[in-house]
Amino acid sequence: MFGLKPDWSLEVFERYFTMGDYAGGEARWCPGCGDHAVLTAAQKVLRDEQQRPEMSVCVSGIGCSSRMPHYLGTYGFHGLHGRALPVACGIKSRRPELDVWVATGDGDCFSIGTAHWIHALRYNMDMTLMVFDNAIYGLTKAQTSPTSPQGLKTNTHPFGAILDPHNPLTVTLGVTNVSFVAQVADWNPPLLYETLKAAYRHKGTGFVRIIQRCPVYSDNFSKELQQNPDRFVLLEHQQGIPVDKSVSRQFPNRLEHDPSDLGRAFQLAADSSKMPLGLLYHNPDAQCYEDLSSQGVAMTPEQRLAGFNAVLDRITV
Amino acid sequence: MVDTTTAEETAPRLRLTREHIVEIVSDSGEGAQKAGQTFGTVCARMGNGVWTVEIIPAEIQPPARSPAGASGIRIRLASHTVTNMGDEADIVVAFNEQVLYSRIVNGAYKEGTQVLLEDKWRDDKVPEIREQYAKAVAEFRKNGLIVHELPIEKACLEIVPNPRRGKNMFVLGMLCRIYSRDVVLAKGEIANTFKRKGEKVIDINHRLFDAGYQFAKEKLVLDYQVPPQPLEEREGKRFIVTNGNTALGLGVMASGMELVSMYPITPATSASHYLADVYHEVGGFIHQAEDEIAAAGFAIGSSFAGKTACTITSGPGLALKSEMLGLAVMAEVPLVVCLVQRGGPSTGLPTKVEQGDLLAALFGEPGDAPKVVIAAATIEECLHFVVMARRLAETFRTPVILLTDANLATGVQPYQRPEPSLDWLAPPIDQSDWDEHIPPYNWDSETGLSPRPIPGMSGGQYILTGLAHTNHSKVAYDSDSNQHGSNMRSRKFAALASTLKPPVVHGDEEGDLLVVGWGSTLGAIEEAVDRARAEGYKISSLHLRFILPMEPGLKAIFKRFRKIMTVEINYSDDPDAPLITEETRRYAQLAMLLRAHTLIDIDCWSVVYGHPLQPGMIKNVLTKRLEDLQGETPCSD
Numbered sequence: 037m038f039g040l041k042p043d044w045s046l047e048v049f050e051r052y053f054t055m056g057d058y059a060g061g062e063a064r065w066c067p068g069c070g071d072h073a074v075l076t077a078a079q080k081v082l083r084d085e086q087q088r089p090e091m092s093v094c095v096s097g098i099g100c101s102s103r104m105p106h107y108l109g110t111y112g113f114h115g116l117h118g119r120a121l122p123v124a125c126g127i128k129s130r131r132p133e134l135d136v137w138v139a140t141g142d143g144d145c146f147s148i149g150t151a152h153w154i155h156a157l158r159y160n161m162d163m164t165l166m167v168f169d170n171a172i173y174g175l176t177k178a179q180t181s182p183t184s185p186q187g188l189k190t191n192t193h194p195f196g197a198i199l200d201p202h203n204p205l206t207v208t209l210g211v212t213n214v215s216f217v218a219q220v221a222d223w224n225p226p227l228l229y230e231t232l233k234a235a236y237r238h239k240g241t242g243f244v245r246i247i248q249r250c251p252v253y254s255d256n257f258s259k260e261l262q263q264n265p266d267r268f269v270l271l272e273h274q275q276g277i278p279v280d281k282s283v284s285r286q287f288p289n290r291l292e293h294d295p296s297d298l299g300r301a302f303q304l305a306a307d308s309s310k311m312p313l314g315l316l317y318h319n320p321d322a323q324c325y326e327d328l329s330s331q332g333v334a335m336t337p338e339q340r341l342a343g344f345n346a347v348l349d350r351i352t353v
Numbered sequence: 354m355v356d357t358t359t360a361e362e363t364a365p366r367l368r369l370t371r372e373h374i375v376e377i378v379s380d381s382g383e384g385a386q387k388a389g390q391t392f393g394t395v396c397a398r399m400g401n402g403v404w405t406v407e408i409i410p411a412e413i414q415p416p417a418r419s420p421a422g423a424s425g426i427r428i429r430l431a432s433h434t435v436t437n438m439g440d441e442a443d444i445v446v447a448f449n450e451q452v453l454y455s456r457i458v459n460g461a462y463k464e465g466t467q468v469l470l471e472d473k474w475r476d477d478k479v480p481e482i483r484e485q486y487a488k489a490v491a492e493f494r495k496n497g498l499i500v501h502e503l504p505i506e507k508a509c510l511e512i513v514p515n516p517r518r519g520k521n522m523f524v525l526g527m528l529c530r531i532y533s534r535d536v537v538l539a540k541g542e543i544a545n546t547f548k549r550k551g552e553k554v555i556d557i558n559h560r561l562f563d564a565g566y567q568f569a570k571e572k573l574v575l576d577y578q579v580p581p582q583p584l585e586e587r588e589g590k591r592f593i594v595t596n597g598n599t600a601l602g603l604g605v606m607a608s609g610m611e612l613v614s615m616y617p618i619t620p621a622t623s624a625s626h627y628l629a630d631v632y633h634e635v636g637g638f639i640h641q642a643e644d645e646i647a648a649a650g651f652a653i654g655s656s657f658a659g660k661t662a663c664t665i666t667s668g669p670g671l672a673l674k675s676e677m678l679g680l681a682v683m684a685e686v687p688l689v690v691c692l693v694q695r696g697g698p699s700t701g702l703p704t705k706v707e708q709g710d711l712l713a714a715l716f717g718e719p720g721d722a723p724k725v726v727i728a729a730a731t732i733e734e735c736l737h738f739v740v741m742a743r744r745l746a747e748t749f750r751t752p753v754i755l756l757t758d759a760n761l762a763t764g765v766q767p768y769q770r771p772e773p774s775l776d777w778l779a780p781p782i783d784q785s786d787w788d789e790h791i792p793p794y795n796w797d798s799e800t801g802l803s804p805r806p807i808p809g810m811s812g813g814q815y816i817l818t819g820l821a822h823t824n825h826s827k828v829a830y831d832s833d834s835n836q837h838g839s840n841m842r843s844r845k846f847a848a849l850a851s852t853l854k855p856p857v858v859h860g861d862e863e864g865d866l867l868v869v870g871w872g873s874t875l876g877a878i879e880e881a882v883d884r885a886r887a888e889g890y891k892i893s894s895l896h897l898r899f900i901l902p903m904e905p906g907l908k909a910i911f912k913r914f915r916k917i918m919t920v921e922i923n924y925s926d927d928p929d930a931p932l933i934t935e936e937t938r939r940y941a942q943l944a945m946l947l948r949a950h951t952l953i954d955i956d957c958w959s960v961v962y963g964h965p966l967q968p969g970m971i972k973n974v975l976t977k978r979l980e981d982l983q984g985e986t987p988c989s990d
């Protein structure tokens with residue numbers, strides 16, 4: 037029970053937040069869309085962590101998945117296609133106390149937003165970065181995305197996507213100062229919840245690639261994975277994502293993987309025969325850019341004015 | 354030029370003059386700019402009006418002794434406030450003869466200009482160089498330049514083993530002797546310049562300075578006095594000497610903005626270089642983003658979170674930021690964009706001046722994206738307009754584009770030290786509760802203004818969106834919401850316009866010709882107008898600071914003149930060029946706007962030479978247009 041401790045004494049919260057406090061407008065995604073599950077998992081994390089809604093901002097780009105802020109009860113910033121990350125980093129730069137989430141799609145993050153994806157990982161600002169990867173452009177109706185599997189029929193490649201799909205995990209793991217890399221599938225709510233919670237708690241950019249169902253435009257892509265759990269390998273470790281027996285039992289392939297082992301993480305990410313699920317890499321000690329960018333935030337206007345006058349004095353003739 | 358005595362070479366004689374223009378030109382890396390800046394600062398400290406402008410080579414690594422490599426500085430000093438670089442130079446110091454050619458092409462010299470030329474090339478071991486030198490000197494003399502061939506490097510060799518580095522301080526000494534500058538002051542400036550390099554370096558440079566001073570005293574008959582500005586114009590005032598980019602940086606600090614988010618681009622970058630040196634003293638931070646899109650996005654994120662930020666860029670950067678600017682307009686996010694214009698389109702003329710981005714600043718985004726657009730006309734305004742821009746951005750919940758250009762960015766001038774107060778600075782962010790019944794865009798139906806919730810305010814949670822939206826920031830595609838949102842976003846600028854006063858006419862309130870300008874051309878235009886007026890022409894001028902909203906009362910002012918024309922540094926078709934008719938002629942950018950704004954047949958003169966307009970050049974154009982006007986009927990709508 038909320039607030040009730042094991043010894044039956046009552047912990048009184050100033051305000052106690054329920055799921056309703058994290059609910060925004062009614063979610064308008066298609067029935068069966070994997071985005072619904074991600075929204076619920078994120079709301080649960082916020083509730084369980086008792087994150088003050090007014091101190092939380094969800095930033096997104098453009099795409100079906102980028103509608104997420106509208107369905108949350110926090111502050112939100114639904115900006116431009118591909119540009120969620122610079123905005124999120126800017127929010128964090130001088131307001132490091134704000135809790136920041138980023139919702140972005142495979143097109144949004146891995147195509148038009150590529151530069152920001154790479155650089156935001158290097159900045160490693162404290163935020164939860166959810167990439168909704170449905171291997172398709174959903175909002176604009178079925179164009180090929182960088183992660184579309186070769187042969188996937190799309191409106192831009194009606195005879196099947198012509199290139200090998202881009203591997204976002206190896207790219208992510210290759211970025212200097214990357215600190216948290218995980219992969220989950222939307223149809224496994226416990227793993228999704230635990231992974232988002234771990235990303236939320238991690239100080240730094242918690243990158244979570246979420247394999248996401250789009251039953252409307254890329255059903256084949258997710259269905260094949262959903263029906264064949266042996267296409268995945270579940271990563272287990274004491275330092276990894278905690279998984280219940282009932283969850284791990286669903287996966288015939290399981291592997292003990294130490295998330296501090298970047299080299300091994302890279303091998304797992306590069307293995308196209310099996311997709312890793314869970315925490316690939318974690319470095320809790322990586323430098324966070326906001327620790328630098330927020331220098332001087334605590335200065336009072338009086339101190340700023342005095343500082344400015346000192347600067348002027350030096351150049352006064 | 355007021356001084357008319359320079360043409361003849363005479364015995365030593367003190368010549369009194371109200372102003373003088375000095376240039377030092379060289380291959381790049383020979384320290385001409387440092388010597389010139391120091392000379393300018395000394396003059397400013399002695400009470401002269403000063404304007405210095407850098408001469409920047411066209412290429413990064415130009416070959417030595419090439420016209421394209423001309424690098425250096427011009428210093429205009431006077432007994433009055435100087436607002437522009439002036440016309441032809443009176444004295445030029447040149448480290449080789451080739452660099453002078455590009456300055457001659459630019460009309461930098463006149464008959465009688467004194468050329469103090471390094472003479473070591475006369476005896477160079479390469480025969481071609483000896484030939485080039487002799488030929489050039491003969492040519493210069495034939496064209497009326499007064500050439501003094503001087504063994505500058507040879508004299509420096511007595512103090513330093515490599516005179517290529519060091520001769521600049523020798524030249525500074527020469528100039529200080531020629532203009533009877535305060536030696537103690539000059540040496541103090543030298544010490545200041547080299548303070549990070551230690552006593553030994555300072556000492557060598559002082560010795561070079563002394564040698565130059567002595568050299569000029571013994572070998573030159575040039576001796577000028579430019580008295581300081583009258584004391585009553587300076588008394589009780591404290592001055593700072595900066596270029597326009599440093600002024601922008603100072604403005605950022607004065608405004609209390611805590612973040613500048615930028616991507617390097619000439620000629621804007623040096624503003625950030627300056628800030629990077631001192632910003633921490635006021636608690637600020639420079640973010641060098643991965644590109645201009647990210648720079649704008651980062652600034653917008655910070656502004657959304659309550660810390661209004663600034664991004665500084667130039668034309669190509671503005672192009673990349675345009676989608677972000679549209680978002681800031683749509684979602685009403687305060688943002689300050691400093692746009693230091695250079696020649697365009699495309700990569701264009703990176704180091705050179707142009708006023709070619711006015712329309713891009715106004716209309717660069719798809720859809721209707723009104724925002725405040727203002728233009729600084731002086732270096733001092735570069736500072737104060739940033740302070741104003743931050744205030745406007747927050748009060749009107751809008752991006753503000755502040756236009757400056759390469760001329761302001763690199764021009765150096767003394768101006769009054771600002772006396773900042775707490776109300777210049779952004780107030781600390783409000784984190785009190787927000788009444789949740791008040792929508793995030795609670796537009797006042799008359800003014801379009803609305804207060805904004807800031808993350809951290811309980812009850813203010815809303816989802817900012819770049820999609821069409823209601824006052825609750827709910828995505829809305831219906832006709833009424835879109836029309837209403839557009840109305841409100843536009844209305845703000847009418848509200849701002851209603852607070853502005855009509856601009857002040859320079860010269861008589863009525864007459865034959867009114868010249869309208871904007872931005873860095875202020876000083877040159879007014880000087881040209883003053884000279885024409887002194888000759889009896891009925892010319893006045895008007896300079897706009899606000900472009901959006903447009904300053905009020907223009908039509909009423911324009912109607913008091915027979916002809917209106919703009920003078921700008923951007924492209925327009927010459928009316929006399931082939932195929933150009935009234936129908937095909939493309940006008941200069943401000944002219945185009947003013948024609949639409951006033952329905953008056955406004956003419957224009959504009960060029961894209963890549964250098965600042967000179968007052969003499971403008972004056973010739975104006976008087977010519979006035980003469981053409983004789984017999985024409987007055988303008989009407």
Ligand SMILES: Cc1ncc(C[n+]2csc(CCOP(=O)(O)OP(=O)(O)O)c2C)c(N)n1
Pocket residue numbers: 098099100101102117140141142143144145168170172173174175176181
């Ligand atoms: C600058 C720009 N280019 C293109 C678009 C059109 N557009 C909107 S969303 C999108 C792709 C969305 O795909 P993804 O990021 O994978 O998100 P999903 O809809 O699949 O969740 C595109 C191309 C746009 N809004 N802006």
Ligand code: SF4
Pocket residue numbers: 064065066068069070071100101170174175249250251252253
């Ligand atoms: S189109 Fe696909 S991704 Fe978009 S809401 Fe529908 S199911 Fe989800």
Ligand SMILES: [Mg+2]
Pocket residue numbers: 099141142143168169170171172173174181
């Ligand atoms: Mg997608």
